[in-house]
Amino acid sequence: MDDAEVLALFDRRVRREARPDGPGCRIERVGGVVRQTGPAEAWNGVLWSGLTASSADRAIEEQVRHFTSLGREFEWKLYEHDEPGDLGDRLRAAGFAPxxxxxxxxxxxxxxxxxxxxxxxxxxxxxVTDATGVDLLVDVHDRAFGTDGTRLRRRLLGQLAEQAGTVVAVVAVADGRPVSSARMETAPGTGFAGLWGGGTVPEWRGRGLYRALVAHRARIAADRGHPWLQVDASDDSRPVLARLGFTVLSTTTPYDYRPDATTG
Structure with a gap:
């Protein structure tokens, strides 16, 4: 594949032409950015920006004003190829935490x-098709990543209830206990299937579960006609994905804005 062409396709179809990824969410294209606004449990933030050195600071201020007026924490999803080149520095200066x-x-x-x-x-x-399955997935998520999966549970329940055709979730079970889990989200017309949340509890790592769940989701994506798989890979998963055949096209860093953290 031509890396530059695929990256341009990803930027256009997944970021610039983004679709809402959850119930109650809306996509807005304002002030040189594409953002998603939704309920508190949804992902709120900036997906894409087409900014310059002269327009960036004003756009940042506008997004802070928009989301804080709704009482929302939000994320600016910054890619290393986004312009201007110092956008990360500008976000930090505005109170965002990378x-x-x-x-x-x-x-x-x-x-x-x-x-x-x-x-x-x-x-x-x-x-995962119901609340029982979601509970199993969140249990793995909490044990694998050491985080609170409350918001994930609410979001996934909403997706399964209203957007079941665009989300796939699966749990690996051993001796009646969930030991690994993963999700996949697709948006019709983009050509990309996003792989998310692949996690395995510590005592089951190194046995091929992550690899198996990637291949499982790939087969489903192939059946649904999505030619590309996309992953935001951590340092731990990147080597495994590279061995499977994934290529690094860029890097992405979440810049989080929490009103309580910036106001003290």
Missing amino acids: GQREALMVAETARIAAVPAALPAGVDLVP
């Missing part, structure tokens, strides 16, 4: 779907 930088990795779906990736003996994959 999170962990991740690699934007993309692969051809058919290639990953063909990867042999058997589950360990005694492990079954259970599709």
Whole structure:
């Protein structure tokens, strides 16, 4: 694949032409940015920006004003190829806190779907279709990442209730206990399927579960006609994904704005 062409396609279809990714969410194109605004449990933030050195600070101020007027924390999802080159510095100066930088990795779906990736003996994959399944997934998420999955639970329940055709979630179960989980989100017409939340509890790591869940979701994406897979990869998952055939196209860093943190 031509990396530059695929990155341009990703920027246009996934970011500039973004669709709402949850119930009650709306996409707005204002002031040189594309943003999503939704309920508190949804992802709120800036997906894309086309800014210059002369327009960036005003756009940042406008987004802060918009989201804080609604009482929302929000994220500015910054990619390393976004302009202007000092946008990250400008966001920090405006009170945003940068999170962990991740690699934007993309692969051809058919290639990953063909990867042999058997589950360990005694492990079954259970599709998440209801509240019981969501609870299993969130349990894995909390144990794997050490975070509170309350907002994830609310968001996923809403997606399954109102947008079931665009979200896939699965839990790997061993001896009746959830040990790994993952999600995939798709937007018709983009060509990209986003892989999210692949996590395994500590005692089950190193047994091929992450690889198996990537291949499982790739097969579903292939069946649904999505030619590309996209992952925001941590330093831990990046080597595994590279061995599977994913390519780094850019990096992305979440810049979070929390009104209480900036006002004291």
